[in-house]
Structures are given as structure tokens and as C-alpha cells.
Amino acid sequence: MSIARCPACICGGLPNLQDRDDSTHPMPIFRILRLNRQHMARLLLLVILTTASSVVLLVVPWMAGHLLGTMVTGQEGALKGAVGVLAACLVAIAMLSFLTADRMVRMSAALLAELRERIFDHVQRLPMAFHDSRGKGDMLAVMTIEIAKLSEFVAVTLVAVPARLLTAIGAMIVMFTIDARLALLIPTIVPLFYLATKIVGRRLQGLAVQIQQADARAIALSDEALQIVPATKAFGQEAAQYDRYRQTVRKLEGLMVRQGRIYAALDPLISLIAAFAALAVLWFAGHDVSDGRMTASELFSFMFYAALLTRPVGSLAHLYGQIQTARGALARLSAVLAEPTEDVGAAQASRRPRAHGAIEFRNVHFAYAGRDPVLTGVDLRVGAAERIAILGANGAGKTAMINLLMRYYDPQVGAIFVDGEDSRTMGLSALRDRIGLVPQSALLFNATIRENIAFGAVGASQQMIDDAARLAQALDFVASLPYGMDTVIGDCGLRLSGGQRQRIALARALIKDPAIIIFDEATSMFDDEGEEAFIDACNDALHGRTVILVTHRPATLALANRIVTLEDGRIRELRADERRLQKVSA
Numbered sequence: 001m002s003i004a005r006c007p008a009c010i011c012g013g014l015p016n017l018q019d020r021d022d023s024t025h026p027m028p029i030f031r032i033l034r035l036n037r038q039h040m041a042r043l044l045l046l047v048i049l050t051t052a053s054s055v056v057l058l059v060v061p062w063m064a065g066h067l068l069g070t071m072v073t074g075q076e077g078a079l080k081g082a083v084g085v086l087a088a089c090l091v092a093i094a095m096l097s098f099l100t101a102d103r104m105v106r107m108s109a110a111l112l113a114e115l116r117e118r119i120f121d122h123v124q125r126l127p128m129a130f131h132d133s134r135g136k137g138d139m140l141a142v143m144t145i146e147i148a149k150l151s152e153f154v155a156v157t158l159v160a161v162p163a164r165l166l167t168a169i170g171a172m173i174v175m176f177t178i179d180a181r182l183a184l185l186i187p188t189i190v191p192l193f194y195l196a197t198k199i200v201g202r203r204l205q206g207l208a209v210q211i212q213q214a215d216a217r218a219i220a221l222s223d224e225a226l227q228i229v230p231a232t233k234a235f236g237q238e239a240a241q242y243d244r245y246r247q248t249v250r251k252l253e254g255l256m257v258r259q260g261r262i263y264a265a266l267d268p269l270i271s272l273i274a275a276f277a278a279l280a281v282l283w284f285a286g287h288d289v290s291d292g293r294m295t296a297s298e299l300f301s302f303m304f305y306a307a308l309l310t311r312p313v314g315s316l317a318h319l320y321g322q323i324q325t326a327r328g329a330l331a332r333l334s335a336v337l338a339e340p341t342e343d344v345g346a347a348q349a350s351r352r353p354r355a356h357g358a359i360e361f362r363n364v365h366f367a368y369a370g371r372d373p374v375l376t377g378v379d380l381r382v383g384a385a386e387r388i389a390i391l392g393a394n395g396a397g398k399t400a401m402i403n404l405l406m407r408y409y410d411p412q413v414g415a416i417f418v419d420g421e422d423s424r425t426m427g428l429s430a431l432r433d434r435i436g437l438v439p440q441s442a443l444l445f446n447a448t449i450r451e452n453i454a455f456g457a458v459g460a461s462q463q464m465i466d467d468a469a470r471l472a473q474a475l476d477f478v479a480s481l482p483y484g485m486d487t488v489i490g491d492c493g494l495r496l497s498g499g500q501r502q503r504i505a506l507a508r509a510l511i512k513d514p515a516i517i518i519f520d521e522a523t524s525m526f527d528d529e530g531e532e533a534f535i536d537a538c539n540d541a542l543h544g545r546t547v548i549l550v551t552h553r554p555a556t557l558a559l560a561n562r563i564v565t566l567e568d569g570r571i572r573e574l575r576a577d578e579r580r581l582q583k584v585s586a
């Protein structure tokens with residue numbers, strides 16, 4: 001029996017980042033974000049707002065130049081008008097900035113929430129084989145950091161691009177109208193900008209991937225460390241755990257510093273190129289003004305537009321790096337969303353005929369991906385209401401049989417029948433509705449006892465919860481807790497004893513009144529007395545149900561009326577003397 005995984009635990013392994021294939025062709029961003037009409041309307045409004053800001057912004061250099069020109073020439077009347085227009089522009093820019101920022105936050109938050117819901121829903125529905133193959137930290141990084149990056153990219157960065165382009169093109173046009181000869185100097189610096197962003201962008205791309213990997217590892221390590229706090233304390237591993245985490249976050253720090261340095265260098269570089277261009281303009285324009293070919297107002301305006309131009313060009317240079325980061329996030333999200341989910345089928349338990357619980361494994365062969373075969377021709381018939389125990393050495397494949405019965409995996413050869421129907425054709429929800437699983441690790445979550453029991457059946461009523469708790473003989477200990485059924489039990493039920501957790505797990509399994517109950521080493525954490533009490537509790541609860549017991553514990557075997565053993569990948573019925581021996585020790 002393998003250790004059942006706690007839903008919130010990292011035991012499934014750290015991210016295997018080397019194995020990850022990020023080369024998957026990313027889905028278009030609009031498909032990933034499912035941008036519907038409402039989103040498009042909001043995006044359009046944002047584009048209009050940022051564009052309006054740009055238009056007003058384009059008036060400012062003109063008016064500022066005009067203002068300075070009138071100051072130089074001493075035209076008092078024109079001064080007042082220019083100040084008034086400038087003030088109006090500044091107020092308009094402030095208001096538009098507020099509106100834009102407010103809308104951006106709403107848009108970004110909405111996209112983030114929707115994407116989070118979607119990926120959460122999708123990941124939960126992915127088959128066990130997928131979860132086995134992916135590191136949990138890696139998945140957590142995709143579900144948190146990556147989607148945050150993506151929604152911010154769309155709602156903040158991408159939305160501002162039209163406005164930036166408009167500002168750049170608008171500034172260029174006005175500069176051409178002021179002095180085409182001088183304006184022609186500007187395009188000569190474009191190749192320099194391009195070169196700078198290309199070189200910088202190439203460095204940023206590799207760094208973005210490394211930062212994502214280090215981020216994922218840091219998330220995985222902190223999650224794992226929190227899960228194994230008791231083990232860390234018991235083995236005095238606090239310092240070693242700290243070192244492991246420290247190495248990862250320091251590596252992340254180094255990468256972020258490198259990325260920050262590149263971005264830090266980019267802005268001054270762009271400014272320097274722009275400043276040299278401005279100097280060249282001044283050089284030529286100085287002659288034009290002294291020769292009377294250009295007014296002082298035009299010169300000032302020209303210079304202001306040149307300065308205005310550096311802002312959108314600078315942010316467009318940043319855009320290259322941001323696109324690379326978003327592309328990486330998009331590829332990883334696409335890869336997860338492209339994975340086919342399990343088809344659970346409609347939950348119609350109430351309309352299904354009552355199941356009998358007969359099970360048959362017919363020539364079942366199974367190997368986990370990339371591993372040696374575990375089951376090599378399992379044949380086993382379990383009659384309705386029969387109680388069977390499956391014995392076998394560690395690693396023999398007992399849990400693998402349960403995993404196949406639950407259809408967490410499918411066999412490579414052979415089939416499993418439940419009530420005479422091939423489990424692969426009956427629909428996952430129809431199959432799983434018939435089975436109550438009590439695993440070794442109770443898989444409880446941090447909520448009340450009531451919520452944990454109700455988890456076993458969609459729409460469970462109060463009466464059903466109480467009945468299930470009574471059947472599992474959990475009512476006594478629940479009554480002794482400070483808030484009874486409403487007591488919150490901590491992560492994985494850590495505020496309960498092992499035996500109490502198992503009773504909650506049994507109640508949860510019984511609440512849907514399943515025809516089949518599986519105990520996968522469910523009594524391994526009991527002492528003899530606790531095990532006997534638990535078995536007493538089970539005797540009533542198991543009445544009329546098919547029971548599969550995976551256990552090494554003799555006392556639990558007493559529940560079984562038939563014992564088989566799994567050896568070399570096949571089922572062997574115990575001989576009468578072996579059976580007697582097992583029962584005697586029980």
C-alpha cells in the first residue's frame with residue numbers, strides 16, 4: 001500500500017523542472033483568457049481612456065512650447081490663454097489617469113479571478129497520471145504566479161500599447177509639421193533603439209524562464225516544509241531545511257538582481273540615446289532660430305515632443321521583455337489546459353438503480369508509467385456483500401488494484417467489472433458513487449467535522465451527516481469536542497487523533513450509502529484496543545455491503561470471510577491451512 005497523499009501535501013515530489021516541456025505551442029492569449037464580449041467592452045473602454053490620455057498629452061508640449069515662446073517674446077495676452085489651456089490639460093490628464101488606473105485594476109482582478117477559477121477547476125479534473133507526472137510546486141506556481149503575470153500583462157501592459165504607439169506617432173507627426181528636416185533626425189536613432197532592446201530582450205528571455213523555475217521551487221519547498229514540520233522537529237532538521245530553502249531563494253534573488261540590472265540599464269540607455277538625439281536637434285535648431293527659420297515657441301515645442309517621445313519608446317522597449325515573460329507563462333498555462341480532463345459524467349446517483357457491489361478483475365495487467373509491471377494477470381471475483389481481505393508483501397500492488405477499481409488509472413490489458421458492467425463504460429461518477437473508500441491517510445481538510453463528513457456526498461443533509469457519524473461510532477468523541485460537529489479540525493485533521501480521523505473518514509465514506517466499502521490499511525494507526533473498537537463500529541456499518549480490506553493486521557482480518565494474497569502480480573486464494581493460520585492469529 002502506498003502512502004495516500006494528503007491533498008495539501010507535497011509528498012508527491014518537488015517540481016521536476018527539467019522534465020517539463022515548455023516548448024508546447026501556446027494557445028492564443030484570447031482563448032486562454034476566454035475574453036468574452038463583456039471583457040472586450042471593458043478592454044475597449046481601457047484603450048479609449050489611455051488613448052484619450054495620449055491625445056491630451058500630445059497637446060501639452062505644444063502649449064508648453066507656446067507658453068515659453070510667449071514668455072521669451074513678452075506677449076502677455078497670449079500667456080494667459082496658454083496657461084489656461086495647459087491647466088485644463090493637466091486636470092484632464094489627472095482625471096483620465098485615475099479612471100484608467102481604476103478600470104485597469106478591475107479588469108486585471110476580474111481576469112485573474114476567472115483564470116484562477118478555470119485552472120483550479122481544470123487541474124482538479126485532470127487524471128491521477130497527470131498529477132503523478134507533475135511536481136506540485138510547479139503546478140502551484142502556474143496556478144498563482146503565472147496567471148497573475150498573464151492577467152496583468154493583458155490588463156495593464158497590452159492595453160497601454162495603442163496609447164503608447166499613438167503618443168509616439170502623434171509626437172513624430174507634430175515634429176514633422178514643425179520642422180521636417182529636424183524631425184528626420186529622429187528615425188536615424190530608431191535602429192539604435194532596436195539594437196538596444198534586441199540585445200537586452202535576448203538576455204531577459206532566458207532569465208524569465210530561470211526565475212519562473214526558481215519561484216516554483218521556492219513555493220514547493222515552503223509548502224513541503226510546512227507539511228513536514230513534525231518530522232523536521234523530530235529529526236532536528238530545522239537548519240538543513242532552512243539551508244535548502246535559503247539556497248533556492250538566494251538563487252532567485254541573484255536572478256532577480258540580474259533581471260533588475262538589465263531593466264535598470266535599459267532606461268538610462270534609452271534616455272542617453274534620446275538625449276544625444278536632442279543635443280543634435282538643439283545643435284541644428286539653434287542655427288535655424290538664429291537664422292529666423294524657426295520661432296522660439298516652435299523650438300521649445302519641438303524639444304518637448306522629442307522628450308515626450310522617449311517615454312513611449314522606452315516602454316515599448318520594455319514591452320519586448322514583458323512579452324517574453326508572458327509567452328513563457330502562456331506556454332505553461334496552455335500545456336496544463338491542453339491536458340484532457342477525466343469525463344466524470346453527470347451525478348445522477350439518486351436515479352440509478354441500487355448497486356449490488358459485485359466486482360470482477362478479469363486478466364488485469366497494469367504498470368505505472370515508466371515502471372515495471374505491477375499486476376500481471378489479476379483474476380478476482382468478489383460477490384455482492386462478500387467481505388474479502390487482500391494480503392501481499394510491501395509493493396505487491398494492492399493499492400494499485402484499488403486505484404484501478406476507482407479508475408484513477410486504467411489497466412493496460414484486461415478489464416474490471418462492477419455489477420457485471422465494464423467499469424470503463426459505466427461513467428466515473430456512476431462507478432465512484434458506488435464505492436466508499438477509507439484510505440490509510442484520512443485526507444481530511446481544514447474545516448469543521450460536519451463539512452468533512454458532508455464532503456462524502458453532494459448536498460448531504462444534516463440528518464445524513466448525523467446518521468453517518470452514528471454508524472461510524474464517531475458521535476461520542478465529536479460530542480466531547482468544544483464545538484461538537486462544528487469543531488474545526490486543522491490542516492489534514494491534525495487536531496484529531498489518528499483513530500478519530502479514521503472514524504470521520506469512515507463516516508464520510510458511509511454517507512453516500514455505498515454498495516462497496518474499501519479499507520486501504522485504514523486501521524494501521526490504531527492500537528489493538530482502538531482497532532477492536534473500530535472494527536466493532538464497522539460491523540454494523542458494513543452490513544449488506546461488499547467489503548475489500550487491504551491490511552496486514554490480523555484483527556482487521558476478522559472482518560473478512562475470505563482471504564486472498566497478491567503475489568508476483570497475480571491473485572492466489574489462500575489454502576485452507578493458511579486461512580486457518582491467519583484467522584487464528586486474528
Ligand SMILES: Nc1ncnc2c1ncn2[C@@H]1O[C@H](COP(=O)(O)OP(=O)(O)OP(=O)(O)O)[C@@H](O)[C@H]1O
Nearest residue numbers: 001002132368371374393394395396397398399400
Ligand atoms: N504513483 C505511482 N507511480 C509509479 N509507481 C508507483 C506509484 N505508486 C506505487 N508505485 C509502485 O508500484 C508498486 C506497487 O505499489 P502499491 O502501492 O500498489 O503496493 P502495495 O502492495 O499497496 O504496498 P504496501 O503494502 O507497501 O502499501 C510499487 O513498486 C511502487 O513503488
